[in-house]
Structure formats: C-alpha cells, structure tokens
Amino acid sequence: MTRVCWRPAVWGALFAVVSYYVFTIGIVIPLTGMFSTLDPGVVQVVIVAALVGLLVSAGALVVSLVRGRVGLERRRDALATVLAAGACGWVVVTTLTVLAYLGVGDPVQYATMAWTFPLWVGAPVVGLLLVAPGPPVVRANRFVARLDRERGAVTAEYSGAIVIAVLLVAALLLAFGSGGAVSERLKYVICQAISFGQGDCQAPGATAAQVDPHKPTVACVRSTSADTNAVEVGVGVFAAKGGGTVRVEEMSDGTFRVSAEGVAGVGVTVGEGGSATVTINDKTYGVAGEVSATALVTGTGGLTWVVDGSTNATRLKDFLTEKRDLSTLGPVGTVAGVAEESGRAMWEFISGDKRYQPPAPTEIYGEAGVRAEAGMNALAEPSSPSASASASVEAATAIGSRFNFKTGAKTVYYTYQVAGEADLGVDAGSVTAGASASGSVEVLLAVTLDPDGNPVEVTATGQAAGDVKAQVEGLFRGEPVGLTANGGRLYSASVELTGPETASIATDLLRATGIVPADRNVAQQAGHASDALDTFLQAARERGVVTRQDLATDKVTPFAIQASGEVDGLGLSAGFENSTTRSDYSNAQYLSNGLWKDWNEC
C-alpha cells in the first residue's frame, strides 16, 4: 500500500513533536549546566542520538498503527505514511520555532531548520524495521487499538492538537521572553535540538556571538616568519648582520605591526602631548618641526608602527630595511645613503612623485637584558640568615616594557615561575594525566597601566610545550594535545581591572609575585603566590578572556621564556619575540562558559 494513512501519520507526528519538546524542555534544559562542563562533541552526540531515537520510535508507532488498522503485507506499504508523519512533525516543530523566534524578535535560522528536514523524515523510516509485517490485529496493543477507534476521534484529536500547540507556543514565548537563565538555556537547547547539535548555538550566559564578554576584542598575531635570504611580501623578519632587525607581523584585523630593532640611526622623539616623530639618519619624519639626535642603537629595543594593509607594511618595511642595510655598511653606507637621498630627491623633482614618508611610530619597547635577574630580592635562599621571607618567593622578573605614544599606556612584562605540580594551586582533577612534577611553568605576566600609572589590565600567558605542557593545560583548563618538539599551544588569560573584584584579584597576584609592594605579611607570600595565580586564572575564565592558539615553528628546540626577554617562537603580541624563525599560529579559540569556541576572527 503506497497511499498515506493520515490517522496513523497524525498520531505519529504528534508523538514525535510532544516527545521532542518533553526531551528538550524537560530533560535537556535541567541538564544544561552539566552539559556545559562536558566536551561539546559529546553533548552533540547525546542530543542527536536521543532525538533520532525518538523519531525512530515515532516511526515504529506509525507502522504499528498502520498494521493494526489495515494490516501490513510488506514494510514498504507503510513508507508513505511514515514519511508523512515525519514531514508533519517537522512542519509543526519548525512552525512553532519560527513563531517563537518571531515572538522574541530573534532572527530565524531558516537554513538550520531546513537542514533538519532530512532527519525528521529519514529517522522514522528506521521504525519500519522494528515492526514485523502482518495482518490487522485489532487488540494487539490496547493503547494502539484505542488510538484507532473512530468514535469522536476527529474532535478529540484536533482539539488536543490545538491545545498542545497553544500551550507549546505560550510556553516558548514565556520562556524566551523572560530573559532569565531558563530563557538562555532554552535558546541554547532548542538551537542544539533543531540543528541536531550542528548549529552555531550560543551557550548559556552569552546572549549573542557579538556580545560574548569572553570573546577577545583585540586582534591576534597570525604569523611571523624569519627569512634572511628571501624577502617576502607581507610577513617576514629580516635579521641583519649587525644592523638590526626589521620585523613585520600580520595581524588578524588586517593591520601589520612593523618593528625596527637595533637599526642604527633610527630614533624617535616624543613631543608635546605625547605625539611622536621618528628620526632616521638625522632626518625627522612624522610631526614637522621636531628635531632629534640620532640614536646609538645596539638592540634589543625598538619602535613599532601599526599600519593598515600589506601595501603600507611593505613600503615601511622596505624603507626601514634599506636604511638598515645602508647603516650596516658603515661609512660606505653613509655615502650610499646620501647618494640615495640625493637620487630620490632628483627623481622626485623630475617625476613629481612624493617620496615615501614613514608615519610616526606607534610604540617603543625595550628589553631588560642581563639586568633582569639582578635586584633587591635576588638572594633566594630561605635558609640564609640574611635572606628575607620575601626572597623565598619566586618573584616575578621584569623583562621588558612597551609604551604606546598614542594612548599613553605602558605595558610591563614579567616572567613568573611556578615550580612543580604541587605548587600549581589547581585541583588534581584539572591537571592532565601524566603531568610532570619536576617541570616548572613559566608564566608571562603583562601589566598594562594607564597614563596615570594605574593598572588597567593584567594578562597571563603560558605555553604548553615540552615537559610542562600538562601543567600549563591544567592551569588554563586546556585539553591534552599532541605536541612535537617544535610545536605547542599558547594560552593567554586576561582580566580588565574595571571592577573592584577583578582589580582586587589582579592586584593580589601582582603583590604575591612582588610586582607591586605587598601590604601583607611577606612570610605568607610564598604559599600565597600560586594560589593568587590560580585565583586570577579562575577570574579570567569567569569574567575575562582566555584564548589559545596552536603554534608551530621551524625551530627544533623547545620553547622557553628566558629572563633575557627572549621568547623563542612566541609572538607574545609582537612584544618580545627575538626569534629568527617562522611561527605559524592556528586553531585560535576562546573559552566561554567552560567551552572552547572557535575564534573565527583570528
């Protein structure tokens, strides 16, 4: 029989719709909190499997009804009815969902809902296999038999369907419009359900992708590279033979950071109001009228320009590279430089072309070098009678700073070492199995201060690589990853000090690591330091931004953050990479309510 038996189809569709909402609203929503702690892939599999199971059951019910009513000679005789039931169920759920979306003013995900149609009509077909063909059996199943009675059936069925539909729409509108946690969970669950776990669903606590407070708003470094033999357009680091380095880093927002380190003859003058000019071989660019002495630069410190687009980056890079190469030549280069300037002036006169004028630099930065490790608290032997309690703290080491001419903000970079698993300050369950107790985690702390010197943001960066990958993953709540000697995963956690609580937490960390003076009993600092780091990272997970990026370099040696400021293979927001190797960043993600989400803009 190939025609549709509408009564079994309607009952099957109704069963599918009701069981669908019972499952999503009655079971999944209460368990959303638990789901958020699980792997998103596992959650999707569970939801899809359950829904498919319900649809298969609905299909089996339809087949059973058909068999009981008219008999089933062959399974395919009930195929049309099963397909009709699935299609009807999909139409009802889709209609209710659209009404719910329209009711709360959210955009309707038509494409996602259309994608689920094959599952709604396909899964019930499996139910055909669960019911054996046979003659009509009126009382084979009392419930099924009752459903098949004719008396008063139409009124009851349509009335019931209408009541259920009204209740469902009302419930959806109420839940969506409440704006509370239920609403958030409902949106998340329905999104998961209607998309069978494949949609871009926003987890509870994040109302929309654009306003997810955990989503990074700053650009990330996509790649850096080093090539002393070939000049590449766009991205490249060009190590000079004694003449400095010109680095170009590609950012995810389309800008490029061009840095000149140790390029002789390149200096900068800060004028009134923080404006900056750049002086190259005694010629001043940027703001007119500024005059600066030529810097005697040996490295490692330099200037950074932030420019839009690869064309501007390439012009600036070529300009700086040319100056560097000329200065590298010594007296010959000076002569060549004068000739080059003269030639350009002549060409400008003849052609009318404007000579390239580099813009004013954006930032200046420097590293502490060997100075980093010396200081008032260098004596780190608690047993020594002359050693202080604070000296026993693994205090942070200042390794560099960066100043932004435009904003007046200053960022100071520190390294802070957490030695041994026991000192990580994280619960054992969060530490990935196989963690090495002998390893020590080097955390890079970046403290950004406003022009008045007040801390406004603190960022902790750690690298999961080598022997310490498990510890770093434990600290940042990462997941185990297969790493090679020249690969790793970079974790970053930042907290803006906009509220009293976050400010207190961050300040506590800075005090515990000796970055700012402590007002507590310093004898307690050692035990407090690791706790403060864990508390800070917890605050970053809850109220800040936590990101991770896989990275690979062509350098074989494992990465290490050293007190010199050299950070092999790490971009560190273009801060202190002193590597001449290529680094590629990939798989950028950010942590939102316990779930790692793709950071598509990165």
Next chain:
Amino acid sequence: MLRLTTLRGVIVAVAALALVAGCTASGKGTAKPVGGVFAPTGAPVTLTQIQGAKGDKLPLGDGLSIVMPAGSVSKPMKSKVEGNQFILYLMPDADTEGFPQFQLIWGKSSVGALEASWTDESIMGVNKSVSHYVRSSATWPGARVAVVATWTQEDARDSGLVVVDALGLWVDMPDGSKGFALAMAPKGQLDGSTALDALRSLTIG
C-alpha cells in the same frame, strides 16, 4: 633625594679631582655621546674606577675582574639565561638583611646598555617601591657604552621595612657581551660603602 644627590656630587667631584691630578683611568674610556630615544635623561656623570683597590682581586672570566675585601661571601646565583654568570656578594659588613650587597651579572645578550637601562627606567618607574630613579650616561674603562642609574628602593620584610640606596652600572663590552653591576646599601650609606667600592673596582679586559 639628598643623599643620592650628594653621592652623585661626590662622584663628579672625585672625577674632577682625579682629572686635575692626572690620575684618571688610562683605559679605553667611552666618551662617546649617546642620544636618541633610549638615551639617559639624567645629566652625564663620571663614575671613576678604583685603581689598586685593597682586597682580593678575583678574575671572573671573559676579561672581567673585581677586587673584593677580605671576608666577603660570594654566592653564585643560577641564571635563567644559559651562559650568563651571576654572582651575589655579601660584604663583610653586611647587616642581617644582607646589605651592603654587590651583584654582578654578565654574559652574551642582544640587549645593549642603552636599551636595557631605558627599559629598567621604564619598569622602575611603575614600581611604587622605587623612588628618585635617575639614569645617566657615563664612562667606564674598557666599555663601549656605559650607563649609570641610582635609586632608592623599599622592601617590606618580616623584620620591617628595609630601605636601600642602589647604584647600577650597565656596560657594553668590546666582545659584544653585556654586564650589569649593582651596589646596594642601607639608605644613606651607599656613598663610600664596601659594595660601591667593589663595583668601582670592576675591570674590563
């Protein structure tokens, strides 16, 4: 700060006196002017090297040597940077907190004295326990570039608030390596201290 100002005055005065007496260091002094973005902002000073200082002359390798008074205790420190040498000296007259104290760290580094000292000034500028930080260009026999900084620093310890005066000397050496020497003494006692004398005995080459 008055004491540091006095100290700087003494340094300049000693240098002037030595010049008049014709007993300035005969080494390859670095009178090269420095300028530009990383240039020290303080007035140039001349920190004189002590020739023939009393004590034990200690060769440190890489052409460096210092003279330490008898009774000094050296504590080799573990540097995080491979190849760098870091030694902390407790002077014979050190108090229970370890001051006067002299630290010396040297090795290969890509960071020059100007950039390193600029960075230090920047970092110390945000450290609320540091005051009166002044960074000046200087000369030092055998060094290609030398920079001196003085400051006062506080540290809260179990025994109470410890306040020290400090003088740091950055040097770029001819072979490309870099060095940093740090002398610290209780506030007001750095001038003429055994730690500062040890620093001034530093010899390159």
